[in-house]
């Protein structure tokens with residue numbers, strides 16, 4: 001058996017002021033065939049990474065394509081997208097004949113001229129690989145499960161957990177199902193239910209936790225092969241933005257339909273119930289400082305680089321300093337210029353520093369302060385579950401009683417290394433502020449005595465009615481009250 005694997009991935013915030021070009025892919029993951037490291041998968045590369053480990057044991061030949069992935073930001077440059085896509089498609093062509101293709105995609109990538117990048121990729125792969133080739137795709141749940149890609153692929157598996165700690169487990173699922181299909185043990189048939197809603201679904205909160213646990217228990221029984229919940233990525237102005245439920249059954253479309261409808265209706269009934277409560281900046285900082293617990297972990301989803309935000313808003317930092325907070329840490333603030341100045345000043349230096357507030361109106365105003373350089377680290381990284389995420393050169397500065405982690409490779413707070421690389425121990429702090437929506441919970445949840453959420457003036461408002469959509473198909477909740485959810489495939 002000959003199986004080809006490749007990755008082309010980012011999550012596109014179409015409202016972000018940060019364009020995405022080849023440089024952003026080179027910064028995060030840019031591997032030609034055979035170059036992918038053996039230590040851990042990078043963003044969305046788990047299908048290739050896992051296939052490499054399984055090939056000999058499972059009796060297939062892996063043909064490696066390129067793996068390209070960029071941190072979430074704005075729309076990808078058209079020429080750069082087409083060049084990366086055509087490179088992979090060319091490798092695929094050269095690798096023919098193939099029995100299967102494994103694609104590690106994100107699912108919410110937009111390039112100039114392409115609203116549905118993954119649909120475009122799967123369409124080109126299908127055109128070359130032919131109708132009999134099994135196309136298996138792993139996607140992030142923050143994807144747009146478009147009709148085009150579901151019609152053209154044979155098997156689509158999404159991560160179930162948010163935070164996405166099951167990227168490798170789901171890649172194993174994808175490969176299991178692909179091999180079972182190739183060996184004639186299953187005949188996958190997919191059904192898709194559109195919930196007509198925009199919402200966030202952290203699986204660390206009880207309602208979604210229970211839902212996902214029940215879904216897992218359904219798989220592998222009674223002809224149900226796989227169930228995926230597409231959360232959608234709310235900061236994308238694309239027509240098919242919406243939460244969708246995907247069910248794969250073994251040869252029995254009616255069975256897949258029935259379960260997709262049942263679970264889809266259940267997800268519709270959860271509208272408004274799956275997100276945590278949010279404080280404003282003043283209220284959240286006051287609550288954190290007043291808490292008797294330590295550390296209190298305060299999340300700022302509205303400036304989450306993982307959703308395409310610049311991660312340089314200073315509103316919470318400003319509030320902490322103004323209130324004279326002691327024993328606080330905050331990060332990451334993406335500010336390559338400030339990091340450069342800190343390296344030039346040297347460890348222990350006290351310098352006038354302009355922090356954050358640089359990229360756009362939603363970055364707020366910068367914080368100007370006398371800052372002590374308390375930590376410096378070259379080419380640092382943080383872990384996220386089984387994956388590694390680069391932070392670039394980093395600096396820690398102390399402003400009043402607040403230590404700030406400044407980074408050069410834009411990403412969200414995922415691993416404790418964000419702070420410990422710089423000599424900051426988040427466990428010993430009273431308050432730890434993390435720019436992240438929910439992925440921080442994988443590492444910071446276990447050390448947090450209390451978790452609070454602040455909806456700041458960063459660009460990713462938690463009230464989706466404030467997002468200036470123009471292309472999203474209506475009606476959709478919560479922009480509209482009356483919607484018509486239902487089976488669409």
Ligand SMILES: [Zn+2]
Pocket residue numbers: 140141142164
């Ligand atoms: Zn995601």
